[in-house]
Amino acid sequence: MNFLETWVTNFLTISMFIYIASFLLYLVRLFKGPSIPDMILAIDALGFDLAAFLIILSIVFRSPILIPCAIVLSLWIYALDIYVAKYLEAKEMGE
Amino acid sequence: MKMDIELLNWVLVIAGQILVAIGLFCDFVAAILMIRFPNFYVRLHALTIGSVGGAIIPAIGAALIAAGSPFLGNFRWFLAGGALVAALFIFILGGSGAHAIARAAYRSRTVKFKPCYINQLAEDKGEDEC
Numbered sequence: 186m187n188f189l190e191t192w193v194t195n196f197l198t199i200s201m202f203i204y205i206a207s208f209l210l211y212l213v214r215l216f217k218g219p220s221i222p223d224m225i226l227a228i229d230a231l232g233f234d235l236a237a238f239l240i241i242l243s244i245v246f247r248s249p250i251l252i253p254c255a256i257v258l259s260l261w262i263y264a265l266d267i268y269v270a271k272y273l274e275a276k277e278m279g280e
Numbered sequence: 281m282k283m284d285i286e287l288l289n290w291v292l293v294i295a296g297q298i299l300v301a302i303g304l305f306c307d308f309v310a311a312i313l314m315i316r317f318p319n320f321y322v323r324l325h326a327l328t329i330g331s332v333g334g335a336i337i338p339a340i341g342a343a344l345i346a347a348g349s350p351f352l353g354n355f356r357w358f359l360a361g362g363a364l365v366a367a368l369f370i371f372i373l374g375g376s377g378a379h380a381i382a383r384a385a386y387r388s389r390t391v392k393f394k395p396c397y398i399n400q401l402a403e404d405k406g407e408d409e410c
Contacts, residue, residue: 187351189289189290189293189349189350189351190349190351192293193293193297193345193349196297196300197300197345200300200301200304203304203307203308204304204307206308206311207307207308207310207311207334208311210308210311210312210314210315211311211314211330213315214314214315214323219392220320220385220390220391220392221390222320222381222382222384222385222390222391223320223323223391225381226314226320226323226324226326226327226378226381227314229327229330229331229374229377229378229381230310230311230314230326230327230330230331230334233330233331233334233335233370233374234307234330234331234334234335236335236339236366236370237303237334237335237336237338237339237342237366237370240338240339240342240343240359240362240363240366241300241338241342243359244342244345244346244349244352244359247352247353249355249358249359249362252358252359252362252363252366253362255339255362255363255366256362256365256366256369259366259369259370259373259374260369260373262373262377263373263374263376263377266377266378266380266381267377267380269381269384270380270381270383270384271384273384273385273387273388273390274383274384274387274388
């Protein structure tokens, strides 16, 4: 294990803790949100940051299988946005 | 020649780490603001900090780190390309999703306007303000 590998792994391992702390703060807004759009905002930020967190995890764990998960997760968050927007405006999910 | 490639790897890793550090700062600030901001329309600002500053910039930084890390083996190019594609998707989808949810929340009147100082869209439509 050379110096570069130790440096990168240590940095990303420390950055994981800050990500987890901010995820917990987003969860506070998700459970406390007074209306549905507030909860959707919290889920949006949580999902996009989770995609970036998965990319960092794939470097730390040396497993490339996590990268397609990040791409698909961002697409699902967008689908959630569109479905909830459609539901709020028309009171139906769209056939 | 070997020395040059090692130097290039270090430059890529340090640049990527600076971007990841900016992203960590933006992410933590957005998580605090998401709790502290008073209503839905102000929290849209926290969402934009969290998705652009907290997700796109660390993804690009992780791509640079992966490109400069030879210990990852051959899949580091796959990792760098996938991280850039994820950053591009978040760049396109984050903004348009936030616009869609804001428009739906305004038109369906599910969120409260407290505190409300001015509402020029309602003025233009001839409705009551706030």
